[in-house]
Amino acid sequence: MAFAMARPSPGKPAMTKSSPPQPDLFSFDVHKRIGTARGAFELRAALQLRRGDCLAVLGASGAGKTTLLRLLAGLAAADGGHIHAFGRCWLDHPRGFSLPTRKRRIGYVFQDYALFPHMSVRGNVRFAQRRDSPAQLADRLLETVGLSALAARRPAELSGGQQQRLALARAIAAEPELLLLDEPLSALDAGLRRSLQDELIALRRQYGLTTILVTHDPGEAVRLAGRAILLEGGRIVADAPPAELYGGRGEALTLGGRVLAVEDGPDGVLYRIDADGRALLARAAGGAVLAPGSVVTLTAERWTARPVGPGALHRAQPAQPPEQQQGERAE
Template sequence: MIALSLHKMLHTAQGNMLLDIALNVPHGEFITLYGESGAGKTSILRILAGLLDPDDGKIAINNDVWLDTEKKINLSPQKRKVGYVFQEYALFPNMTVRKNLEYALEKNQKNQIIDELIDVIELGDLQHRNPSTLSGGQQQRVALARALVQTPDVLLLDEPLSALDIKMRLKLQAYILKVHKKYNLTTILVSHDIGEVLKLSDKVYVLEEGKIIRSGTPSEIFTSHQMSAKFRFTGEVVSIQQEEVVYIVTVLIGNNVVKVIAQNSEITDLTVGDKVMVASKAFNPVIQKIT
């Protein structure tokens, strides 16, 4: 369980803004902080990691107090069990992939976790190469593995996939979800990608000017419940779920999400990430892959 309450006056391009939030995140949950740039999302991650001090507040992780300004408790970043993955890979260029992971080991920590992470995140063919020889997606996989070396209580992800193309984002989303579940992590993601949020998150917190203005499941936050009977649009498939004898296809159109009921014949060649056209036919929506 993460229990936090934070107050911090932030100086933004638009002027001063008070970050004023309270969160309780159950152990093992995957949450996303969502909102416009400058809403305070990254500041929350930095305060959790001990990289930014709040004006006042409290942070307790599984009943261990990391921060209590009233009691003058403020653990250093090295004493907080946090894995932090940034948009920038921040790997040591003169070290191999394996050496980058070994560098993250704590004193006297056994290196068995290195072999395990190399296996789980499929870095075996890359472990003896230097970061400069890897693609962006491969480097981000290494950064993710490095964040997990010390078996953190909390995994923080600050738009780690925003610079990657759609195919690579989908692959890395799968890795993130895999390690989140395997290591029973409590994960906090900052993302502007609605498809990514829908795929990964248990709950979404929408921030505006330093405050949480709405929270709920991704479907509650993003799904549009109103749709004209006459429409024609294109979008991207973000999930396909079977519901008894039909399928529910979730499609991202711009920043809006719609769900379409489809028959087996309509989803036979559909996969997540496909571009599709949704149109009305006899007042019933039909979905068709765009090739």
């Protein structure tokens, strides 16, 4: 699997081992030896995130992605390094200090959700609340994720999508400084995955969550994260916006969007498109004529072709036949 190699952008804070904890930064520099069926290797990763950032962690199975999350959560012991979280020290291995997981202010959504089967839906969320949290927080979160009517049920009585919503609500109930997501949507079908991505975007914005997401889904990384790292053999080999990392794969990547405006470009008509809050420019595929408000599918055949703000030059095609879209306008 080939990825476009990318250097960290100049706007990212520099990573230094001597940097003291800062209130708006999450930083780590950790390493751990990992044994696998194919042999042992050392996971070594260091970077910084600003408060509210969303980082996607990409890489093949066995690259160290889940182990990295477990190190940050304190669920696995590091062989060395440090973790500083928004002004607090979580790990200082040289001094022999490691803050217990329960004190790290994290929310963690596992691949299998790890819900408490003997508790009700409401009980799962309340269990995660901090002691000083408002009593109504659990009910407010259940309403946000659409589970209020199912609050008395047990997790086994929920569908896969409902269990995923419950896992998200429980993670956010902890009022985390850091939200860790380990492929939480991988077991769901494409339609439900898209819907829950929308919910996750809304929840992140509502609560200002700093998030680290492990995913194998290119579209998910592009939709949810502003930055991505690629792990290979326990090392960070690329660090860039997700779209740029996928730029060298030689395969199509798709996003949904809506045409905002029609513009004249040097090589013909361009369409400015809102793709999940990201401003992108695209050419129409196959000679299609698009109107403002048209719902389109963006195919990113070469994401790094021409950067335009936070996006790049794409190719767009109607999500429905063009004649059904001419009268459609953005809401």
